[in-house]
Amino acid sequence: MSNSQYVGTPIVFLSARTSIESKLEGLSLGAVDYITKPFDFRELLARIQIHLDKNEEKNRILEDSMNFKQRANTDFLTGLYNRRYIDERLKNEFNIDNRTTSSLLMLDLDHFKRINDTYGHDQGDFVLKSVARLIKQSVRDSDFVGRFGGEEFIVVMPGATRITAHSVAERIRLTIENERLWIDGKRESITISIGISTFIAEEPNYRTSEEWIQDADRALYTAKNEGRNRVV
Known part of the structure; x- marks a missing residue:
């Protein structure tokens, strides 16, 4: 023993x-x-x-x-990390002395209001839980995933370059698009828009974790404006 x-x-x-x-x-x-x-x-x-x-x-x-x-620290609906924990974790990640190049994904379900309006909030909750599961299955073991609020999710990718982050983001997007969830007896195609921001350790481009998040949000906004169901 x-x-x-x-x-x-x-x-x-x-x-x-x-x-x-x-x-x-x-x-x-x-x-x-x-x-x-x-x-x-x-x-x-x-x-x-x-x-x-x-x-x-x-x-x-x-x-x-x-x-x-x-x-x-957990979002009660999806089982992912909640906004409070993500904010704290990001600040800790951002403030450590030996920071490395890392990436952040902001993800937002497309036309989620239509799901709620058409099928009701119970089915909307089912979609959120299903999407949370698909995101978790698609990321690396070293990444951590959270629900940022409503139909918005976040993935923090320590050590990931923008190329790596884009590859993972595309995998998430395609996985969700191809899943076609059963909702109230019907097959529904769900899509997601994703914005990426990458902190470059050699040439620090963000002073705070808030700036890092804001940049990913701007990229997400661009993805929405360019037609949704895409990675920017």
């Missing part, structure tokens, strides 16, 4: 050494209790159970805390 299997397991010392120095040494090494010989077996079991119960409660609290943090 590897030592990693015992991480977090409470340790109880059982020893014939009764001096205070020995007890302090055992506790300083990470033991949660120190029992000296001779001992009552019932007392030993009771103490072990107490520490196991405490450890279980501590792990439950830690798990609850991690689950709460994950929920706070």
